[in-house]
Amino acid sequence: MSDIQQELRKTARELLESGEVGYIIGWGKGRFANQTHPIFVKDPAKVDELVWDDYCLSTLAKYTQDDKYPEKKIGICVRGCDSRAVNRLIQDHQLKREDVYLIGIPCSGKLDPETNEPAKKCVECAHRNPVVYDVLLGSPVEEVPQPERFKEVEELEAMTPDERYNYWADVYDKCIRCYACRNVCPACNCRECYTDQYRVGWQGKQNNRAENQIFGITRAYHVGDRCIECGECQRVCPMGLPLMKLNRKMLKDINNLFGAYEAGLDTETKPALGHYETNDVEEFM
Amino acid sequence: MKLSKSKVNQALDMLAKEATVLVPMIVDGVSKFAPWGTEGKLALDIVNTLLPPKDALFPQTEKMYKYKVSAETAEVKEITDSDKQVVFGLRSCDMHSIDCMDAVFLTKGYVDNFYSRKRENLTTIAINCTKSNPTCFCDSMGVDPNNAASADMQLIDIGDAYVVEARTEKGKAVEALWQPLLEAGEGTATPISCELKLDMAGLPAKLRGMFESDIWDDGYQACIGCGTCTYICPTCYCFDINAENHGQEGVQFRCWDSCMFSEYTRMAGGHNPRPSKKERLRNRFMHKLAYFDERYNKNLCAGCGRCVVNCPVNIDITRFIEKVKEVPVNG
């Protein structure tokens, strides 16, 4: 792992010194050993702040949305999840491929800082190697197939409607509406979120079950066909809500109804709700 | 007098007959102050709950007025219901946060009725800390983890029992209620201090001169602009007022708001004086460490470490404080 860190710093220094990129988005160390945070390195002298260790959990691609018209390319460290997020944003026309320089890093999973066990989102990861990059550090790691991708969803589907309603109502009751799930999500890239347009009346600002239900369902539905399954929403949720069970339900139905689908693997496959086939499943006749 | 730890449940049962008793509990995986009787696990041994007790006084959503319009009249009714509440087992940092909210909602010439009604009906029972988390830094913020001076009652953990120290009339009433459970006895706890130390001397004054400093140009980029830090913060007290309208009638309510949201400072017409995360983060840190000190002479940060642990991208106020210290004066 430290070899990759060395290589990363070397690559970063070269890119910054040559002026190929304006800055590099990577991970830096926090106060405690189990903390990292995204850092933005401009100065070649500071590349040693970049780290690659067991706690580099944050996905980085979303940060390109803060700098939509960069003077120079933005260098981004991309693992499988970050690279799919980049594809996602390119496909949504929120990012231009030529505006980013992707430093690919194969990733064999990170640790949960609380438990030091493999992080849930990484255990469930099906694409550990970046799917798009300009340079690859180290050699590709073996992919882990995920036959149980929809297991949690199926468990819920086996319940009665009332049980399911109560399960989700309990989840939404816990939500504090901090919007971390929305803000971290690379599929959530509306210029202004509907929740912030509260004068329009989509969403009340009060925290109660009905409003939280509306937020929870709408968030999941909005990202439904574009979710890259990075699991960041669930990781950042301070209340530990099982948000991926919502996202994966959408993906499961998309797979069943419209064929095998994974978002962000390339920029050509259209998202399920962004196109149609004239011979789609018909249930409304 | 002391209260044996084996009698804590009884003591809480007694209190619960007269008031809603909020105790640190783990409910469905989340540690928070929940009403005694809620299904969950009493957690007096954890240093800090994830959710602070501030919503006992300042609920996330609080109904303020009901209104009704008919032909030519309009009726507005203030919602004044406020039950007796006891917060049991809060730490010094959380007590400090209640002191901060008291300063905001009750002093400087304006009394917030909604808050003051709740505050009058609230009894605070603090417990000293016997250990600290690595992320605790309350003693650097002027808070004593061994003693919450302004609590109505302080419990001092002496191993198998709590020494009971009633400090106010409300505290004495609780002591009287518990009389059948109390035993004679005194004791002291070994004082603890936080490992994480920050030098706050002169920092608020220094920060006040640093509004335009380039210190703000670095570090904000990682912020994702969510409200986690403010919503789990025991001292953050910003709110928005809004109405839930149903035709000719409705309810006016207030709800927590967060200075980290873009919409927080957006004005009618669309102008936003804090257009980016940089200005928002600056405001949060300045409010915590400089502005509040200027107005109320204390830190709005209680040093509980909740935001340090729970920020999704590890933005760390303690590292920021150290960074400010390093900046040369007039720099």
Place this chain on the structure above:
Amino acid sequence: MSVDVEKKNVDPNWEPKILSFSCNWCTYAGADLAGLNRMKYPENVRVIRVPCSGRVNPQFVLRAFQKGSDGVLVCGCHPGDCHYVTGNYFTRRRFLLMQRFLEYNGIDPRRFQARWISGAEAGKFRDTVTKVSNDIKALGPNKKFQESWYKERGESNE
């Protein structure tokens, strides 16, 4: 958490509130034709005219349940007949998923239906809303997703 009992204590005179989003170019005309032909259909269906079934945002559906609807019906042109050529193809995908997603969240799929009804199909409109109305009568009032305002005030609240 308490289960919202749907069928207990239902007033025998209770009538469901059903919201029907109907496309201007087909179903709305079909409903009009049903009226011209003096066809009888349940009066508990409220029709909202939309320019295309593709206009119906899934949030409209959620909001309808939140504000007290017992059932929601989305009606549009037959596939291939869309006035805007492709609108209803998107509608189809959108609500195939929405119906399943609502079911996953505990809403009975009969409470949320979509149908293709042309401007000539007055009979189909009548039959559809009658069936939906009967289904929802059998299911009872919906309390799921409802704002507490409506729950607290019960049936008197229109």
